[in-house]
Amino acid sequence: MPNLPLGIPSNLDKYFFNRKKELAQLNIFLSGFKDDIANQLLVTGRRGVGKSFLLMKLKRELPDNVLSAYLDLSKIHGIQKGKLTEEKVMHSLFEAMLNSLKDKSTLMKIYNLKDSLLKKISPKTYDFKGAGNLLGIPLPQVDTDYEKLSSLVMEFPQNVVDNNRQSIDGFVIILDEFQLIGEFENPEAFFWLIRSFTQDQDNVTYIFTGSTSAASEIVDQINGAQGAFGGRMIQFPVEPFSEEDTYDYLKEMIPEIKFTPEGLKRFYKCTGGYPSYINSFCNTMSGGRPYDNQMVIEAFYSKLDQIAIMWVTIWSSLSDYEKEIIIILVENGALNWSELLSQVDYSNKTLLKYANRLKNKGILSHIDRKYTIDDMMLRSWLKYRQENDGYYPP
Numbered sequence: 001m002p003n004l005p006l007g008i009p010s011n012l013d014k015y016f017f018n019r020k021k022e023l024a025q026l027n028i029f030l031s032g033f034k035d036d037i038a039n040q041l042l043v044t045g046r047r048g049v050g051k052s053f054l055l056m057k058l059k060r061e062l063p064d065n066v067l068s069a070y071l072d073l074s075k076i077h078g079i080q081k082g083k084l085t086e087e088k089v090m091h092s093l094f095e096a097m098l099n100s101l102k103d104k105s106t107l108m109k110i111y112n113l114k115d116s117l118l119k120k121i122s123p124k125t126y127d128f129k130g131a132g133n134l135l136g137i138p139l140p141q142v143d144t145d146y147e148k149l150s151s152l153v154m155e156f157p158q159n160v161v162d163n164n165r166q167s168i169d170g171f172v173i174i175l176d177e178f179q180l181i182g183e184f185e186n187p188e189a190f191f192w193l194i195r196s197f198t199q200d201q202d203n204v205t206y207i208f209t210g211s212t213s214a215a216s217e218i219v220d221q222i223n224g225a226q227g228a229f230g231g232r233m234i235q236f237p238v239e240p241f242s243e244e245d246t247y248d249y250l251k252e253m254i255p256e257i258k259f260t261p262e263g264l265k266r267f268y269k270c271t272g273g274y275p276s277y278i279n280s281f282c283n284t285m286s287g288g289r290p291y292d293n294q295m296v297i298e299a300f301y302s303k304l305d306q307i308a309i310m311w312v313t314i315w316s317s318l319s320d321y322e323k324e325i326i327i328i329l330v331e332n333g334a335l336n337w338s339e340l341l342s343q344v345d346y347s348n349k350t351l352l353k354y355a356n357r358l359k360n361k362g363i364l365s366h367i368d369r370k371y372t373i374d375d376m377m378l379r380s381w382l383k384y385r386q387e388n389d390g391y392y393p394p
């Protein structure tokens with residue numbers, strides 16, 4: 001049986017397939033650093049489409065004169081308990097930025113200060129004395145610790161570039177799972193803060209990415225007409241593999257598994273070209289007789305828990321309200337707001353809160369005034385469990 005990665009493999013190059021066009025396009029957006037031009041990017045796309053893997057590959061292949069930091073907000077301590085705060089994000093961001101200096105011999109001097117710098121901004125003590133001096137950053141006279149912390153962190157990347165122009169032209173900062181910022185008390189304020197710094201920084205690019213639909217509230221807050229970046233961010237959608245890409249991928253990664261032409265077509269239909277589903281489906285298959293249409297369908301339904309493993313995990317992290325909204329929409333198809341509201345026994349306000357959460361997580365879509373769950377794997381899995389167990393997964 002194949003053993004394709006279900007997360008991001010540590011050996012990126014071994015498993016990374018194609019995406020040449022996307023990488024070339026993204027690199028164009030990052031090519032202006034030498035001339036002091038920095039773009040801000042928003043990379044969107046459904047769950048499992050390959051955003052994180054693509055950006056890690058991009059990061060890895062950046063030229064030597066560009067520094068880069070990667071921060072996955074879902075990995076910040078406390079996030080699972082819904083305790084993500086602005087301070088924690090700033091702290092982790094600073095740590096990620098400092099870590100990125102490690103590989104550059106000319107920046108070792110700053111990197112070696114890492115521990116003492118991090119201690120100075122430790123949320124418990126907030127002892128900033130000297131932190132700015134160490135970095136050559138004048139700290140502004142501001143009132144709150146959070147303002148001090150955020151300006152220290154936000155000024156840092158441009159300062160590193162300015163002080164090392166002979167070897168460094170730009171700094172790329174990737175913020176993954178950025179939709180979690182929607183859980184802050186005031187997400188807009190956070191986006192405005194970043195905007196206010198980046199507008200004077202000509203050599204720093206932020207790439208926001210996460211599983212959220214291009215039409216979600218959080219995308220509006222960051223880049224909508226009234227949002228912090230007011231449409232100035234370049235929005236870059238990542239699409240699933242094409243049919244042809246999927247076939248080439250299978251040929252290259254799992255040559256031992258054979259398909260008839262109809263079997264291949266069915267496989268593409270079942271996975272939608274999402275690399276996450278392609279991988280998890282492949283891992284349930286075995287060599288021998290070529291998979292035809294019927295065999296693919298049978299394999300799909302008999303291994304659905306394994307194929308939809310991503311949703312099994314996400315499902316267990318959702319609140320009862322969120323689960324209920326999903327189930328209503330899976331059973332009823334697309335509903336408008338009043339239809340949806342009539343199906344629940346809580347208030348408009350509560351429904352709004354959880355519907356927005358689901359939108360930010362990229363699970364709920366809102367198109368033409370109708371709400372739907374458009375991930376077919378999530379729908380198939382729920383229906384299948386209901387039919388087999390007699391109830392939806394708890």
Ligand SMILES: Nc1ncnc2c1ncn2[C@@H]1O[C@H](COP(=O)(O)OP(=O)(O)OP(=O)(O)O)[C@@H](O)[C@H]1O
Binds near residue numbers: 008046
């Ligand atoms: N270009 C690729 N080549 C090979 N495998 C890929 C590629 N892109 C993604 N994958 C595989 O698909 C899975 C999902 O990829 P990834 O985690 O990057 O998706 P994502 O869009 O970031 O999802 P999420 O929104 O859940 O974070 C991973 O197991 C990864 O190994």
Ligand SMILES: [Mg+2]
Binds near residue numbers: 051052053176177
């Ligand atoms: Mg990801």
